[in-house]
Amino acid sequence: MEKDIQNKDIEAMADEEMLDNVVVITDEEGNESYFVEEMVIPVGNKNFAILVEINEDECGCEDEACHCHEHEDEDENVIIARIDFDENGEPVYLGPTDEEFEAVKAEYEKIAESWDEE
Numbered sequence: 267m268e269k270d271i272q273n274k275d276i277e278a279m280a281d282e283e284m285l286d287n288v289v290v291i292t293d294e295e296g297n298e299s300y301f302v303e304e305m306v307i308p309v310g311n312k313n314f315a316i317l318v319e320i321n322e323d324e325c326g327c328e329d330e331a332c333h334c335h336e337h338e339d340e341d342e343n344v345i346i347a348r349i350d351f352d353e354n355g356e357p358v359y360l361g362p363t364d365e366e367f368e369a370v371k372a373e374y375e376k377i378a379e380s381w382d383e384e
Contacts, residue, residue: 289317289359291345301345307373312348314370315359319343346370 287303301317308314319342346367347359362370 307370309369309373315347315349317345317347
């Protein structure tokens with residue numbers, strides 16, 4: 267099932283240069299997660315965004331021995347979203363079909379291989 271993802275300004279969480287690339291995903295229970303659009307991958311006649319979750323639980327303390335820093339080295343939460351446009355021309359982020367997901371994943375792997383070769 268596809269779920270709508272809406273753009274939202276979250277200045278309190280992102281640098282000014284990141285504001286244009288920040289999207290908010292609202293799950294079925296109304297919980298919001300914030301993501302940065304890292305790259306757009308065209309596949310066929312559609313564009314897909316690679317979205318990396320922003321850690322909103324950063325404590326801001328300077329003591330790296332506190333419990334707030336325990337999970338900093340864990341893998342990032344990354345998702346793929348198809349970019350469509352609403353009637354006003356605003357981008358709408360949707361969950362890809364299984365086939366779209368596999369095609370975007372394969373294209374991303376090709377891109378990643380080219381980075382390794384450089």
